[in-house]
Amino acid sequence: MVRLITHNLLACHAKGCTSNNFPLKLQDVAIEVREAEFNPDFVRGFLPRLEWKALVQAARELGDTSLPEEMPEMVDDGFLKNLHHVLLEIHIDEGAMICPNCGHTYPISNGIPNMLLAEHEIG
Amino acid sequence: MTSQYLFVFAQAHAEFRIPELLSIAELYSISIQFGVEDLSKLDVSRPFMVLGLDSEEDARKLARRCILIKSVHDFWASGSTYEELHDCTRRNQHLWQKYVKDTSFKFRVDAHNHSIPQRRQRDVMESFDYMNFLGEINMKAAEIELCVYEECMYTYPDKHGTTRHKLEGDGQFIAVYFGKLIEEGTARPLLTKFDVKKRSYFGNTSMEAEISLLMANQTLASPGKLVYDPFIGTGSMAYTTAYFGAYVYGSDIDGRQMRGKGSTPGILRAASQYGVAERIMDLCTFDVTRNPWRCGEMFDAIITDPPYGVRAGAKRLGRKKPFDDQPYIPPTKPYELSALAVDLVCLARYMLKPGGRLVFFLPTVNEDYAEIDIHSLLCDGMEIVANSLQDFGSWGRRLITVKKTTAEKFPPPTFDTVPASADATAAFDTPQHIPAHKDFREKYFQGFKKEDADKPEASPVGNVAGSLAALRILGDVTPNEQTTVLDRSL
Numbered sequence: 001m002v003r004l005i006t007h008n009l010l011a012c013h014a015k016g017c018t019s020n021n022f023p024l025k026l027q028d029v030a031i032e033v034r035e036a037e038f039n040p041d042f043v044r045g046f047l048p049r050l051e052w053k054a055l056v057q058a059a060r061e062l063g064d065t066s067l068p069e070e071m072p073e074m075v076d077d078g079f080l081k082n083l084h085h086v087l088l089e090i091h092i093d094e095g096a097m098i099c100p101n102c103g104h105t106y107p108i109s110n111g112i113p114n115m116l117l118a119e120h121e122i123g
Numbered sequence: 124m125t126s127q128y129l130f131v132f133a134q135a136h137a138e139f140r141i142p143e144l145l146s147i148a149e150l151y152s153i154s155i156q157f158g159v160e161d162l163s164k165l166d167v168s169r170p171f172m173v174l175g176l177d178s179e180e181d182a183r184k185l186a187r188r189c190i191l192i193k194s195v196h197d198f199w200a201s202g203s204t205y206e207e208l209h210d211c212t213r214r215n216q217h218l219w220q221k222y223v224k225d226t227s228f229k230f231r232v233d234a235h236n237h238s239i240p241q242r243r244q245r246d247v248m249e250s251f252d253y254m255n256f257l258g259e260i261n262m263k264a265a266e267i268e269l270c271v272y273e274e275c276m277y278t279y280p281d282k283h284g285t286t287r288h289k290l291e292g293d294g295q296f297i298a299v300y301f302g303k304l305i306e307e308g309t310a311r312p313l314l315t316k317f318d319v320k321k322r323s324y325f326g327n328t329s330m331e332a333e334i335s336l337l338m339a340n341q342t343l344a345s346p347g348k349l350v351y352d353p354f355i356g357t358g359s360m361a362y363t364t365a366y367f368g369a370y371v372y373g374s375d376i377d378g379r380q381m382r383g384k385g386s387t388p389g390i391l392r393a394a395s396q397y398g399v400a401e402r403i404m405d406l407c408t409f410d411v412t413r414n415p416w417r418c419g420e421m422f423d424a425i426i427t428d429p430p431y432g433v434r435a436g437a438k439r440l441g442r443k444k445p446f447d448d449q450p451y452i453p454p455t456k457p458y459e460l461s462a463l464a465v466d467l468v469c470l471a472r473y474m475l476k477p478g479g480r481l482v483f484f485l486p487t488v489n490e491d492y493a494e495i496d497i498h499s500l501l502c503d504g505m506e507i508v509a510n511s512l513q514d515f516g517s518w519g520r521r522l523i524t525v526k527k528t529t530a531e532k533f534p535p536p537t538f539d540t541v542p543a544s545a546d547a548t549a550a551f552d553t554p555q556h557i558p559a560h561k562d563f564r565e566k567y568f569q570g571f572k573k574e575d576a577d578k579p580e581a582s583p584v585g586n587v588a589g590s591l592a593a594l595r596i597l598g599d600v601t602p603n604e605q606t607t608v609l610d611r612s613l
Binding site: 112 | 372386388391404407408417418420421453454
């Protein structure tokens with residue numbers, strides 16, 4: 001759990017933390033690769049929602065270098081398969097995500113990230 | 124070319140029947156002719172319906188996905204008496220002529236609201252002898268099955284759900300239908316598959332299987348779609364939605380509900396049981412009113428059963444009182460239902476893709492309910508698709524389906540809705556409408572008594588059938604809101 005697709009969608013939401021709050025830094029992560037069924041339409045459809053640079057950076061930190069630096073103009077099946085693997089098959093089971101701006105630590109335990117805020121962090 | 128098909132429906136959740144048909148028709152781009160201009164005029168208290176479809180394939184698709192369909196048939200004839208039925212069958216000879224020569228067949232004679240003695244079943248079958256079917260009668264492997272359904276009306280409608288006296292008779296015969304079976308409703312057995320009792324992980328707020336399946340159908344769940352449940356709890360709707368192929372995100376303010384005991388989260392354990400663990404996209408612990416989603420317009424549907432405040436209290440981050448010296452866990456405060464509902468629709472408008480759907484339950488006090496209660500929840504660009512009541516007597520819950528009809532972009536909601544209140548009403552010249560689900564929790568625990576009620580001891584639920592169903596929904600009702608689950612870690 002905590003697939004990289006999820007990591008690409010979560011930003012720090014503490015009070016006042018509105019810039020440089022994404023992507024969250026990965027720390028001490030334990031990952032597992034689990035196979036998932038390939039749905040090219042879903043992956044293609046999700047492309048416009050992705051923050052590409054953040055995704056590539058996170059994938060490289062976890063040792064997957066299959067994605068190009070820039071989002072390619074032409075989307076072929078091989079590329080979609082690599083993207084599918086990065087988005088859906090790499091799971092972060094333990095570790096933490098840290099806000100690059102305010103330093104808030106969001107711990108991940110058994111694959112579930114705790115994104116709850118303390119009371120001084122809510123508006 | 125449109126042909127007519129005879130649908131036999133399960134006699135449960137009658138108000139959900141048409142919305143489900145319409146949803147699945149939309150999902151598969153099927154056009155259904157109901158034969159009436161205004162769908163609200165259809166009588167859903169009767170289990171038989173003759174509908175026009177473009178092809179047999181469409182009928183099969185509906186039967187494979189709609190939970191409330193028991194079977195679909197080629198429609199050959201109907202009548203208010205057997206003479207009428209036979210006349211109609213003779214007139215429609217072109218529909219069945221091709222089976223006369225050498226098709227093996229068998230008969231099914233069934234009835235709604237009464238049972239036909241075997242002797243008379245044979246008489247009914249033999250009354251069709253003018254059709255001159257020459258093929259063999261084969262009870263085990265017939266090529267076609269001819270179905271006759273009699274319909275009787277309860278002469279004593281108030282006795283619904285009770286056993287009739289044996290001498291009371293069959294009630295009033297109102298119609299008989301005849302057709303050839305196309306397909307049994309193969310979605311209906313999913314009720315057994317998703318039975319909560321057989322699930323490896325569930326909690327006291329888990330949603331029953333049939334409703335979870337109906338909700339999943341309302342979302343138009345299908346492969347490649349992304350669906351979100353912001354109050355996922357023990358995940359009841361996630362399993363059914365994922366079963367139909369969609370990926371599901373879930374979040375909850377209380378991580379213990381999602382985890383249960385053990386190292387693998389409970390929701391994943393139950394999802395594995397149904398073979399859909401891989402479609403649970405991710406689970407996150409957060410308060411949806413303080414959510415970390417980076418952007419909107421991500422989801423094809425939002426499906427949720429928000430906490431009503433009766434068994435599981437609706438909570439959001441924040442402190443009830445300024446000072447509180449417990450060891451530090453983020454404090455929570457109650458989240459009033461009418462404010463929650465308004466916020467939920469607004470959140471859905473931000474988070475849904477254009478054309479996406481929000482499907483959720485809203486409990487309401489039946490006596491006070493008015494249609495405006497639902498319309499007052501809406502904001503620009505969100506339209507009601509369906510509103511079906513599950514009735515428990517003096518209260519009920521409404522399954523609301525809302526569609527995002529706009530492609531315009533909206534900012535994330537601020538979650539600062541102030542619930543309508545009598546005080547606020549006094550401040551306006553025109554009285555503000557107070558919806559029936561406002562302060563549902565308080566009303567529930569007061570037994571839905573009016574302040575000036577004549578009867579001092581009104582019970583929370585009005586009748587026996589209602590109270591049984593209500594107890595199933597609410598469990599052992601106690602006014603405290605401690606979750607009974609399980610380990611302590613958030």
